Amino acid sequence: MDSVKPLAVVTGASSGIGLALAGQFAxxxxxLVVCAEDAGVAAAADRLRGLGAAVTAVRADLATYDGVEQLYSAVLATRRPVAAAALNAGVGAGGAFTDVDLADHARIIDLNISSTVHLAHRLLRAMLAEDDGRLLITSSVAAMAPGPYQSVYNASKSFLQSLALGLREELRDSGVTVTSLMPGATATAFFHRAGMDDTRLGRMPKDDAAEVARDAFTALMHGRERVVAGSVRSKVLGTAVKVLPDRLKATGQRYLSRPRPGRSRTS
Ligand SMILES: NC(=O)c1ccc[n+]([C@@H]2O[C@H](COP(=O)([O-])OP(=O)(O)OC[C@H]3O[C@@H](n4cnc5c(N)ncnc54)[C@H](OP(=O)(O)O)[C@@H]3O)[C@@H](O)[C@H]2O)c1
Structure with a gap:
């Protein structure tokens, strides 16, 4: 990858918001160095090359320590500074807390939380050595609300929101910025993968991932603190969740996320 272009790292870049973010960078x-777990990352990399970027595709399970190290080794192998990174890979699991397998809860924590801390630690050390870099962490408007029927997911996004804002303040005298991306409900594979097709949230109209990525890229490049990205509906929701009491937000989320009675998570 001999090039004078800046280099960006995007996780979860094979579909949805991550693929659209990678497209913005390209x-x-x-x-780009792009990462996803499954073989689809190769096809995504080909699409991104079609936009003029040199792309390294890394297939790694970021829910594991070794998977994160595998990605970071590929970043180091470029021998180029990382100008920007979008820590975006994430999964959910809808359903009653005790109905969802413990392994699925653990996977949310391993991917959404542990891999983000791990990769942020590696990348921020390198960015601080250059005194330059832009880090985007994909949180969610869900970070601001309790999440009945997806409690572990919402809690993971609250963790990421706090992490992003804390790191941002810690680094404010450096050339490195941290931005929290807070999408509303966005049309991606997320809800199907989380077993939430049969919820009101799964069926409601959703934002376009391309629009979310455009807003996110602009906010990242301007070094903003956070961006509620996507439609006007999501921006209004993003404002409402700042002021509504938790009890009310929990009731609203319960209405949206509760599986239809008598249906399994994956039906
Ligand atoms: N969609 C929404 O409404 C919404 C709203 C707010 C926030 N978000 C957040 O946005 C981010 C992207 O989600 P999305 O909506 O774009 O869903 P998506 O289309 O399902 O994309 C998820 C991406 O993460 C990758 N991924 C999943 N498990 C992985 C693992 N173990 N290791 C490496 N990569 C893995 C997937 O790759 P593989 O296919 O190869 O597994 C895919 O590229 C997530 O953090 C999600 O929480 C989504």
Missing amino acids: RHGFD
Whole structure:
């Protein structure tokens, strides 16, 4: 990857918001290291090359320590500084807390939380050595609300929101910025993968991932603290969740996330 272009790292780049984010980087003159768990990352990399970027595709399970190290080794192998990174890979699991397998809860924690802390630690050390870099952490408007029927997911996003804001303040005298991306409900594979097709949230109209990624990229490049990305509906929701009491937010989330009675998580 001999190039004078800046380099960006995007996780969860094979579909949805991550693929759209990677597209933004490619269109704005970045080369890329992209990561996802499954074989689809190779096809995503080909699409991104079609936008003019040099792309390294890494297939790794970021829910494991070794998977994160595998990705970071590929970043080091480019021998280029990382100008920007989007820590975006994430999963959910809808359903009553005790109905969802413990392994699925653990996977949310391993991927959404542990891998983000791990990769942020590696990347921020390198960015601070250059005194330059932009880090995007995909949180959610769900970070601001209790999450009945997806409690572990919402809690993981609250963790990421706090992490992003804390790191941002810690680094404010450096050339490194941290931005929290807070999408509302977005049309991706997320809800199906989380077994939430049969919830009101799963069936409701959703934002376009391309629009979310455009807003996110602009906020990241301007070094903003956070961005509630996507439609006007999501931006209004993003404002409402700041002021509504937790009890009310919990009731609203319960209405949206509760599986239809008598249906299994995956039906
Ligand atoms: N969609 C929404 O409404 C919404 C709203 C707020 C926040 N978010 C957040 O946005 C982020 C992206 O989700 P999305 O909506 O774009 O869903 P998505 O289309 O399902 O994308 C998830 C991405 O994460 C990757 N991934 C999943 N498990 C992985 C693992 N163990 N190791 C490496 N990569 C893994 C997937 O790759 P593989 O297919 O290879 O597994 C895929 O590229 C997530 O953090 C999610 O929490 C989504």
